[in-house]
Amino acid sequence: MARKSSTSGIGAPVWQGNWQVRSFHGFHQAREGGVGQWTFYVSSFSAPARDGSGQCNVLQFGGGLEQVAIDSQDRITILGRKYGRSRWTH
Structure with missing residues (x-):
């Protein structure tokens, strides 16, 4: 699915409690304690197709969800x- 928002770039990290968060082209990314890989947050999944692929909802920075593809190997597609x-958590 194509990106809906025109938000581009990677935002400066900010702290929310023990979590460092940032905008990654409009998607919410976080990492605990400010170390490690940045991860996306997947809130929910569609029923999988016969080939195991489907859709999932990924948290946008500042709120809201965006539906993106997820394949049979549990890989989400963000900006192609x-x-x-x-790289994502649920």
């Missing part, structure tokens, strides 16, 4: 790039 399970 696939991110494996280590």
Whole structure:
């Protein structure tokens, strides 16, 4: 699915409690304690198709959700790039 918002770029990290968060082209990314990989937050999933692919909802920075593709190998597609399970949380 194509991006709905025109938000571009990577925002400066800010702290929310023990979490460092930022905008990644309009998507919410976080990392605990300000270390490690930045991860996207997936809130929900559609029923999978026969091939195991489907859709999921990813949190946008500042609130809201955006539906993106997820494949049979649990990779979400953000801005045309696939991110494996280590790069998102549910």
